[in-house]
Amino acid sequence: MPSIIIIGAGFGGLGMAMELQRNGFHEFTILERATDLGGVWRENTYPGAACDVPSPLYSFSYEPKPDWPQRYSGRADIQAYIHAVARRHGLLDSIVFGAEVTEAQFDDHSGQWTVLTGDGTSRTADILISAVGQLSRPAWPAIPGIDSFEGTSFHSALWDHEVPLAGKRVACIGTGASAIQYIPEIQPQVEHLTLFQRTAAWVLPKFDTDYKPVHHRVLRKIPGMPLAERVSWWLIGETVALGLVEFPGIVRVVSRIAEKHLEEQVPDPELRAKLTPDYPIGCKRGLFSNDYFPALCEPNVDVVTTPISEIVPQGVRTADGTVHAVDVIVYGTGFKGTEFLWPMKIRGRGGRNLADAWADGAHAYLGMTVPEFPNLFLVYGPNTNLGVGSIIYMLESQARYIRSAIQAIAERPGSRLEVKSETERAYNEALQERLALTPWNFCTSWYRNAAGKITNNWPGTTRSYRRRTRKVNLDDFYLTRVD
Ligand code: NAP
Numbered sequence: 508m509p510s511i512i513i514i515g516a517g518f519g520g521l522g523m524a525m526e527l528q529r530n531g532f533h534e535f536t537i538l539e540r541a542t543d544l545g546g547v548w549r550e551n552t553y554p555g556a557a558c559d560v561p562s563p564l565y566s567f568s569y570e571p572k573p574d575w576p577q578r579y580s581g582r583a584d585i586q587a588y589i590h591a592v593a594r595r596h597g598l599l600d601s602i603v604f605g606a607e608v609t610e611a612q613f614d615d616h617s618g619q620w621t622v623l624t625g626d627g628t629s630r631t632a633d634i635l636i637s638a639v640g641q642l643s644r645p646a647w648p649a650i651p652g653i654d655s656f657e658g659t660s661f662h663s664a665l666w667d668h669e670v671p672l673a674g675k676r677v678a679c680i681g682t683g684a685s686a687i688q689y690i691p692e693i694q695p696q697v698e699h700l701t702l703f704q705r706t707a708a709w710v711l712p713k714f715d716t717d718y719k720p721v722h723h724r725v726l727r728k729i730p731g732m733p734l735a736e737r738v739s740w741w742l743i744g745e746t747v748a749l750g751l752v753e754f755p756g757i758v759r760v761v762s763r764i765a766e767k768h769l770e771e772q773v774p775d776p777e778l779r780a781k782l783t784p785d786y787p788i789g790c791k792r793g794l795f796s797n798d799y800f801p802a803l804c805e806p807n808v809d810v811v812t813t814p815i816s817e818i819v820p821q822g823v824r825t826a827d828g829t830v831h832a833v834d835v836i837v838y839g840t841g842f843k844g845t846e847f848l849w850p851m852k853i854r855g856r857g858g859r860n861l862a863d864a865w866a867d868g869a870h871a872y873l874g875m876t877v878p879e880f881p882n883l884f885l886v887y888g889p890n891t892n893l894g895v896g897s898i899i900y901m902l903e904s905q906a907r908y909i910r911s912a913i914q915a916i917a918e919r920p921g922s923r924l925e926v927k928s929e930t931e932r933a934y935n936e937a938l939q940e941r942l943a944l945t946p947w948n949f950c951t952s953w954y955r956n957a958a959g960k961i962t963n964n965w966p967g968t969t970r971s972y973r974r975r976t977r978k979v980n981l982d983d984f985y986l987t988r989v990d
Contacts, residue, residue, distance in 0.1 A: 509633035509917055511535040512622050514608050515853075517546020518682065519638035519902050521589065521834055525596050526906035529569075532913060536632070537598070537826060538624060539732060541617055542609035546640055548586045553685060554692035556582035559713065559795040563733065564897040567592065571733040573726035578713045579795075603620040603902070610633055610852040613881060618923050620882065634913060637851075638886035641963060642842040644849075646953075648680065652824075654819040655780050660815045660836035663689060667728040676796040678823050680833060681839030682708045686795055689839070691798035700808045701831050703815055706791070706950065707784040709765045713795040744896035745968045751789050751894050752945055752966050763786040772800035773849060781812050789894060790950040844953035845869065845962050847889055855880035855923070868960040870935045872983065873976055875905055878928035882916065890938055891972070892963040894947070900969045908976040915986065922988050930983045941966045 511527065513520045516539035527535055534852045542551050558565050562575040565585075570592050576584060593599055607625040614621060620635040645664040647653065653660075661667040661684040672698045679686060680703045687708065694700050726732050750757025765788060773779040782800065803810055813825040822833040843849070847869040853861035859879045874891035875884050886905050893901065916924050942961045945952050954963045965972055 511634045512632040513537045513636045515638040516544035516602050520901045523906045526910045537602040538606040545586050545589050553663045553689045555688040560897045563736045574723045576718045612854045634882045636884045641844045643799045644843045645706040646841050646843045648840045656818050657820040658834045663839040675834040678833040678836045686839035687796045687799040691802040694802040702810045707789045709767050709784050710794045712768050748968045749894045787946045789946040791952045822918050845956040868956045869961045872926045872931040876926040881923035881925040896969050904973045904976045912979040925985045
């Protein structure tokens with residue numbers, strides 16, 4: 508049996524480990540940089556942190572939870588679910604916590620990966636699987652003077668719960684999926700909230716509900732109900748995903764719902780004009796909230812759309828020269844989503860540096876394998892993120908595919924599997940042609956790198972991805988023996 512190292516103990520890494528274990532591969536170690544599992548759900552503790560994908564779908568298919576307390580679960584419930592699943596599958600003993608991978612090197616002679624962690628420990632394995640996510644490193648904005656601020660500031664993904672916000676003047680920078688969750692939570696506490704909005708967000712109503720005991724009973728007692736509930740949510744996501752690429756009419760209907768939501772929730776025409784997006788819906792990630800717009804209508808909130816010119820000791824200066832004096836600045840400015848696997852130094856066959864191979868933007872065959880990097884697999888790699896839908900469905904597709912590749916390696920002990928460069932190139936050319944048809948081209952977002960290339964998203968339904976990744980096709984690979 509090949510030995511395997513998995514990097515990351517979030518949904519991706521744990522899902523991979525369970526897939527391996529369920530298929531008889533037990534020789535794996537999960538290296539996790541933090542002291543707990545959970546990935547983004549461990550890290551993002553900001554007030555109101557929740558998932559805007561319904562829990563029946565945002566969970567492992569083989570680990571349904573009939574008693575989710577609500578449709579759109581909060582962070583604490585999701586984190587508890589991840590813990591419970593990891594415990595049930597006996598994964599805790601396979602995780603090494605506090606082990607941040609800094610380097611990994613493929614040895615051409617032994618055909619093994621040597622993996623170094625921050626404490627200087629070196630481990631070897633036949634197979635290396637990265638499951639470090641796309642949103643694990645917060646992005647601070649490049650605003651001049653950011654270090655000169657004399658008050659307190661923090662990033663949404665590094666929320667400082669020691670800082671009391673009650674009665675404070677707070678600046679919030681950013682209007683993404685994180686910000687629209689914490690702004691309604693903090694607005695009632697703060698003396699004044701100034702929201703610095705660079706780009707207005709498309710916001711859809713959130714059809715949330717607490718699941719009543721009767722709902723839990725039905726799911727427990729009637730066979731097939733958990734699956735039926737999951738499939739219903741999946742079909743809704745698939746329909747909208749089709750709209751993003753194939754049927755723009757669907758997206759027009761969704762735009763109309765969002766426009767109506769804004770009209771109903773924001774009566775003031777001046778504020779409504781500020782909050783009206785000037786780019787097509789779907790370009791940035793769709794957002795869901797019933798309390799974001801109402802919070803912005805409160806008298807203690809100002810929405811500032813004049814660009815920020817600098818951070819000064821007292822607060823935020825905008826391009827019109829106004830200094831907005833504040834006590835706290837919250838940066839809801841997102842993540843370094845296009846810097847896949849960075850800052851790990853990954854060296855493949857012949858010492859090939861992954862950062863060099865990806866100098867023009869990350870790319871991989873089906874988001875999982877890279878030429879010249881044998882026996883390396885990526886979970887949630889390039890172009891596997893979704894505009895709509897559950898990423899856990901994608902992670903399960905990847906786990907199955909990677910497991911089937913590992914089975915092929917295990918059948919020929921000591922062999923190395925490497926994707927053919929022409930296969931990977933043709934795949935990515937076709938992918939980019941299809942991506943050119945999507946709304947993701949019409950604005951800036953974390954889906955695109957600095958050069959504008961869409962490196963993060965999958966242009967299709969989750970079903971189409973699953974069809975393509977059902978099983979490894981050995982014709983796409985060189986499978987060679989290590990001499
Ligand atoms: P984000 O979507 O990348 O949003 C970052 C925000 O910061 C944007 O509004 C951006 O403005 C603004 N910004 C960045 N630099 C700025 C600057 N220099 N000056 C002014 N504004 C600046 O980040 P996020 O809200 O943390 O969300 C990231 C992703 O995490 C989401 O897309 C989603 O995939 C995931 N997430 C999911 C959930 C969930 O419920 N499932 C919840 C939270 C997050 P521009 O738009 O103008 O660039």
